[in-house]
Amino acid sequence: MNQFDMPPAEFQRYGYEVVDWIASYLANVGDLPVLPDIQPGDLIDALPGSAPDDPEPMEQILSDFRGRIVPALSQWNHPRFHAFFANTASAPGILAEALAAAVNTNGMLWKASPGHVELEQVVLSWLRQWLGLPAEFFGEIMDTASTSTMQAIAAARVQADPELRARGARQGMILYSSEHAHSSIEKGALSLGIGQDNVHKIGVDAEYRMRPDLLKSTIASDRENGLTPFCVVSTVGTTSVSSIDPVAAVQRIAEEECLWHHIDAAYGGPAAILQENRWMLEGAERADSLVINPHKWLFTPVDCSVFYCRKPEMLRRAFSLVPEYLRTDQHERAVNFMDYGFALGRRFRALKLWFIMRYFGRKKIEEMLRYHIALAHELTGAVTADPRFEVAAPTTLSLVCFRYRGTDDENKQIIERLNKSGFTFLGGNVLDGRFVIRYAIGNIATSREDVVAVWERIQEAAALLDSASRVTSTAL
Numbered sequence: 022m023n024q025f026d027m028p029p030a031e032f033q034r035y036g037y038e039v040v041d042w043i044a045s046y047l048a049n050v051g052d053l054p055v056l057p058d059i060q061p062g063d064l065i066d067a068l069p070g071s072a073p074d075d076p077e078p079m080e081q082i083l084s085d086f087r088g089r090i091v092p093a094l095s096q097w098n099h100p101r102f103h104a105f106f107a108n109t110a111s112a113p114g115i116l117a118e119a120l121a122a123a124v125n126t127n128g129m130l131w132k133a134s135p136g137h138v139e140l141e142q143v144v145l146s147w148l149r150q151w152l153g154l155p156a157e158f159f160g161e162i163m164d165t166a167s168t169s170t171m172q173a174i175a176a177a178r179v180q181a182d183p184e185l186r187a188r189g190a191r192q193g194m195i196l197y198s199s200e201h202a203h204s205s206i207e208k209g210a211l212s213l214g215i216g217q218d219n220v221h222k223i224g225v226d227a228e229y230r231m232r233p234d235l236l237k238s239t240i241a242s243d244r245e246n247g248l249t250p251f252c253v254v255s256t257v258g259t260t261s262v263s264s265i266d267p268v269a270a271v272q273r274i275a276e277e278e279c280l281w282h283h284i285d286a287a288y289g290g291p292a293a294i295l296q297e298n299r300w301m302l303e304g305a306e307r308a309d310s311l312v313i314n315p316h317k318w319l320f321t322p323v324d325c326s327v328f329y330c331r332k333p334e335m336l337r338r339a340f341s342l343v344p345e346y347l348r349t350d351q352h353e354r355a356v357n358f359m360d361y362g363f364a365l366g367r368r369f370r371a372l373k374l375w376f377i378m379r380y381f382g383r384k385k386i387e388e389m390l391r392y393h394i395a396l397a398h399e400l401t402g403a404v405t406a407d408p409r410f411e412v413a414a415p416t417t418l419s420l421v422c423f424r425y426r427g428t429d430d431e432n433k434q435i436i437e438r439l440n441k442s443g444f445t446f447l448g449g450n451v452l453d454g455r456f457v458i459r460y461a462i463g464n465i466a467t468s469r470e471d472v473v474a475v476w477e478r479i480q481e482a483a484a485l486l487d488s489a490s491r492v493t494s495t496a497l
């Protein structure tokens with residue numbers, strides 16, 4: 022028996038206790054405040070400044086978790102968490118996370134854990150089929166879309182400049198994305214030394230979609246100026262408004278101009294599983310790479326970002342470097358994931374995706390996605406019907422952007438009032454120079470009743486602003 026770790030009987034006892042707690046938490050999280058009533062530094066001040074020298078009882082550790090840590094958390098699994106892109110740690114995903122921690126594999130090499138590596142291949146082949154992508158797409162699971170996209174940009178650059186690996190980066194290599202692309206594109210470029218000035222943002226149309234004509238003309242003028250275009254990133258489901266860039270048109274330009282085309286479908290990708298949304302990924306089958314985040318809208322606990330690449334040889338060119346201690350026998354079917362990315366160590370993230378895809382099946386997942394999209398459209402309808410509000414951008418997926426027809430400050434007051442109440446967590450953004458309320462739907466627990474109740478509270482907050490402004494104008 023292991024002389025140092027927790028004895029099995031104790032593990033079993035606390036294991037049951039933890040599972041009981043999780044079950045009760047998931048059932049009742051909707052009764053907790055979505056945001057904690059906490060000031061910066063409060064938790065740091067409440068916890069000991071240094072770790073214990075002697076063992077502490079598990080009862081105490083669990084009690085502190087429940088009593089000190091949980092109340093200081095924002096409840097991401099709350100049905101009325103509508104900020105950022107709302108997401109879900111679904112029950113099968115949570116169970117799989119526990120099991121992944123138990124077996125504790127590192128899938129860097131096939132030899133390091135064959136089952137881990139092969140399950141990742143199986144599950145990514147399943148997801149690829151759901152998305153209608155062709156079999157030549159190589160898939161790997163990363164921590165975040167930021168990492169996936171950075172790897173795509175690295176592969177794109179080494180394709181355009183094969184000497185880069187030995188010589189180092191060349192200047193004047195240009196990357197394109199729309200003005201509404203996520204900051205991770207620019208951050209990827211920053212991290213790779215491409216330079217912020219070399220990320221050229223392409224203007225959008227009235228529905229916030231990248232304009233292919235502007236992409237084409239910008240590439241032409243960059244070439245005239247002696248620059249080297251090498252990559253374009255289109256987005257399926259932008260962070261600001263969930264707009265869908267015209268993937269097929271961008272793909273055609275990428276082919277004409279010999280650019281790498283990476284698709285950021287981190288948030289919107291799951292929607293393309295639905296037959297009625299297949300058009301969103303039209304052209305993606307010929308693209309070079311694509312990222313989709315199951316940890317956003319596929320009910321998977323953070324972290325799980327799926328990166329598909331049609332040219333794995335470019336990933337190898339960018340990243341493969343094998344020290345002697347990691348050298349293993351070559352076998353056609355044995356994938357060594359460490360050759361296809363920056364990180365060596367890799368968590369067993371495939372397990373939770375496998376659990377989730379099996380537990381819900383395609384039909385249930387489609388039902389949940391459609392439900393969220395329908396809720397977003399219903400909310401959009403309610404906003405449109407209230408003359409005090411306006412919809413700020415078309416609702417394409419499960420994000421609704423709208424504003425109270427008042428000042429930016431008044432819109433911020435509405436959000437602040439609701440967020441302070443603990444009832445919900447709404448986000449904000451600046452769109453076309455105006456502050457807008459950003460309402461994201463994506464948690465498995467969100468019901469129509471939740472959306473209706475939050476909307477009623479938003480209307481109440483607006484009514485308070487209306488009456489405040491009436492008092493002010495009467496006083497004047």
Ligand code: PLP
Pocket residue numbers: 106164165166167168203205256258259260285286287288314326
């Ligand atoms: N791409 C889009 C469209 C996003 O909305 C986000 C985050 O919200 C990201 C990329 C970055 O995702 P991650 O946190 O996985 O890096």
